[in-house]
Amino acid sequence: xxxxxxxxxxxxxxxxxxxxIERVFDAPRDRVFAAYTDPELIPQWWGPxxxxxxxxxxxxxxxxxxxxxxRGDDGETAFRGTxxxxxxxxxxxxTFEWEGMPGHVSVETAQFEDLGERTKVVTTSIFHTPEERDxxxxxxxxxxxxxTFERLDELLAR
Amino acid sequence: xxxxxxxxxxxxxxxxxxxxIERVFDAPRDRVFAAYTDPELIPQWWGPxxxxxxxxxxxxxxxxxxxxxxRGDDGETAFRGTxxxxxxxxxxxxTFEWEGMPGHVSVETAQFEDLGERTKVVTTSIFHTPEERDxxxxxxxxxxxxxTFERLDELLAR
Numbered sequence: 460x461x462x463x464x465x466x467x468x469x470x471x472x473x474x475x476x477x478x479x480i481e482r483v484f485d486a487p488r489d490r491v492f493a494a495y496t497d498p499e500l501i502p503q504w505w506g507p508x509x510x511x512x513x514x515x516x517x518x519x520x521x522x523x524x525x526x527x528x529x530r531g532d533d534g535e536t537a538f539r540g541t542x543x544x545x546x547x548x549x550x551x552x553x554t555f556e557w558e559g560m561p562g563h564v565s566v567e568t569a570q571f572e573d574l575g576e577r578t579k580v581v582t583t584s585i586f587h588t589p590e591e592r593d594x595x596x597x598x599x600x601x602x603x604x605x606x607t608f609e610r611l612d613e614l615l616a617r
Numbered sequence: 618x619x620x621x622x623x624x625x626x627x628x629x630x631x632x633x634x635x636x637x638i639e640r641v642f643d644a645p646r647d648r649v650f651a652a653y654t655d656p657e658l659i660p661q662w663w664g665p666x667x668x669x670x671x672x673x674x675x676x677x678x679x680x681x682x683x684x685x686x687x688r689g690d691d692g693e694t695a696f697r698g699t700x701x702x703x704x705x706x707x708x709x710x711x712t713f714e715w716e717g718m719p720g721h722v723s724v725e726t727a728q729f730e731d732l733g734e735r736t737k738v739v740t741t742s743i744f745h746t747p748e749e750r751d752x753x754x755x756x757x758x759x760x761x762x763x764x765t766f767e768r769l770d771e772l773l774a775r
Contacts, residue, residue: 522719543720554720561680562701562712564722566745587724587743 468608470601475589478596480582482608486615488571491578492548494611495569501527504614507606519545525553540564555584563591626766628759633747636754638740640766644773646729649736650706652769653727659685662772665764677703683711698722713742721749 468482484491494500498517505512506529515526519542526539540554543566551569556562565586572579586592626640642649652658656675663670664687673684677700684697698712701724709727714720723744730737744750 522716541714541720552720554722556699558680562699562710562724564712564724566720566722585745587745 466608466612468601468605470604472592472596473583476586476592478584478586478592478600480584480604481579482582483574483577483579484608484611484615485577487576488548488573488578490615491580491611492571494614495551495571496545496547500614504610505529505607506531506610507603508610518542521545540567560594563587563594565591565595624766624770626759626763628762630750630754631741634744634750636742636744636750636758638742638762639737640740641732641735641737642766642769642773643735645734646706646731646736648773649738649769650729652772653709653729654703654705658772662768663687663765664689664768665761666768676700679703698725718752721745721752723749723753 466483466485468480471479473479494504496519498514498519501514501517502512505527510529510531513528513530515528515537516539517523517525517527519525521542521544523542523545524539525542526537528535528537537558539556539558542551542553544550544552549571551567553567554564555567556564563586565584567582567584570581572581584592584595586595624641624643626638629637631637652662654677656672656677659672659675660670663685668687668689671686671688673686673695674697675681675683675685677683679700679702681700681703682697683700684695686693686695695716697714697716700709700711702708702710707729709725711725712722713725714722721744723742726741728739730739742750742753744753
């Protein structure tokens with residue numbers, strides 16, 4: 460069984476303001492958690508294929524800020540937020556804001572489930588309004604997310 | 618009729634995630650809008666009695682940031698956010714985050730209604746969860762808000 464078929468993300472919408480994503484990675488939990496929290500590793504996988512991401516700020520602790528600048532085919536853009544909770548290697552809660560729509564802030568909770576040699580990452584995003592949630596779903600998020608997860612597969616396989 | 622009885626704020630909760638506040642001020646709309654948007658005026662009224670507020674950042678335009686540092690009896694704290702919309706003299710939409718609970722972000726919409734020599738300010742705050750809304754209601758918000766509005770009355774009377 461190749462990774463391409465085994466580790467597909469599932470995207471569901473449990474309420475009108477939420478997006479729920481599950482994805483399995485072929486690596487132990489500590490390594491997956493490190494990929495999410497190490498500023499040296501973020502540029503190696505964060506963003507769709509062809510994206511160059513620069514970590515501008517990344518204070519991985521409760522109350523800390525983060526800001527990533529991404530350069531791709533469409534030019535340069537940036538994302539930012541605040542860490543609400545960082546509980547290694549289990550859980551990260553953070554806000555997420557695209558600077559193209561400043562002040563539209565979602566809250567992302569990522570749970571890292573230990574499956575032995577594999578890890579399931581369960582991410583729930585909650586938006587202020589159904590319209591903001593639908594805007595994210597309509598933005599090509601799923602394609603970008605799948606490419607991002609493929610890049611993370613590649614990093615974890617190295 | 619004195620201001621004390623005439624201009625009392627009304628606080629309602631139209632949904633489980635919202636706080637709705639209405640307050641009339643004895644000044645024309647342009648002056649009330651200026652009090653909300655002029656960094657020179659903010660320190661003269663922002664916060665309960667005895668508070669000293671310093672404007673750290675205040676970029677009053679869509680996408681701009683704001684950050685106010687407040688010193689009072691309980692020590693120093695700070696508040697911050699992003700302006701989503703600034704439409705003089707009618708409307709301000711901004712995020713609001715107390716740095717004591719970083720990553721808990723509400724969205725405040727302030728509408729300035731022209732009543733001739735008076736102005737009604739209608740503010741709606743929407744929180745991510747009912748728990749965050751209830752936390753704000755339980756924080757002594759209403760007392761602090763009424764004192765803040767009294768200070769704004771005094772500024773507008775000068």
